[in-house]
Amino acid sequence: MQLTADIQNYHFNHILLNAAGVMCQTSTELDAVLASEYTGAVVTKSATPLVRPGNPAPRYYELNNGLGTINSMGLPNEGFDYYMNYVSAKETYKPIFFSIAGLSKQENITMLHQLQDADFDGLIELNLSCPNVPGKPQTGYDFEATEQILTEAFAFFKKPLGVKLPPYFDIVHFDDIAAILNKFPLAFVNTINSIGNGLVIDQTTDTVVIKPKAGFGGIGGTLVKATALANVRALRDRLNTNIKIIGTGGVTTGRDVYDHILCGADLVEVGSQLAIEGITVFERLEKELTEILTKKGYHSLDDVRGQLKIIS
């Protein structure tokens, strides 16, 4: 079964990888994702210039019905230099995505200059959608700011650059963000990030389940699948074909992976379910995906990608 994909001159032998933020903050975690036979790549925790402890705990919670997660981690990470050292020293044939999430446009521009000048050979994911830094809006919801930072970035940045987007919920917003993104030679778009600022209640104590922001946090897992598929499909339909799509959100089974591909995804990321199930999730998902493809008589993901049918 052909389960490969390409983004520019990077080849992926498997289409699954972690979502930024999950199993990717330390070198031990990054090594574990890379070491899995069933991952095609790894993405780092979004980096800021300096080390960040993140928000106070409890800041992550798994719903006891298994339907999702809520997090307000607050961008905890080891700092830009840590991840630069990791990717520079790493001997791997698998592509590495270096995620950055500066707290200002200037921080992102500075990190992009450092990445441009470094001998890092990989892909860069500009996270425009962290919902959990108090007082900081998600850039992806500010279309002018999004266009501005991409204009400044592409004035000097020549390596493969993509963006991590928040979910959109309005057809006009799909039109608007796609019109902006199509102005730039992006390598990929990764959609979606968690659905920002949800609220989960502990039924025994009538209390929110996470401490930061009075309990407001990003929602992931099964609960966000329909929104994730819509964003993958809407952006695939609108973006230039040379902008590849990474589908993220709501992936807990092989069928969910298959649905992301039907909507147009080239790679598929696993966040909440990886946090819940652990590294073995990748093997299970690939086996379940392969079973579906075999049953349908397909030999390659190319037979499926973007082939979602509508009711005519």
Ligand SMILES: O=C(O)c1[nH]c(=O)[nH]c(=O)c1I
């Ligand atoms: O709170 C976080 O660290 C976080 N949490 C998310 O759900 N998405 C993000 O992009 C980030 I940077």
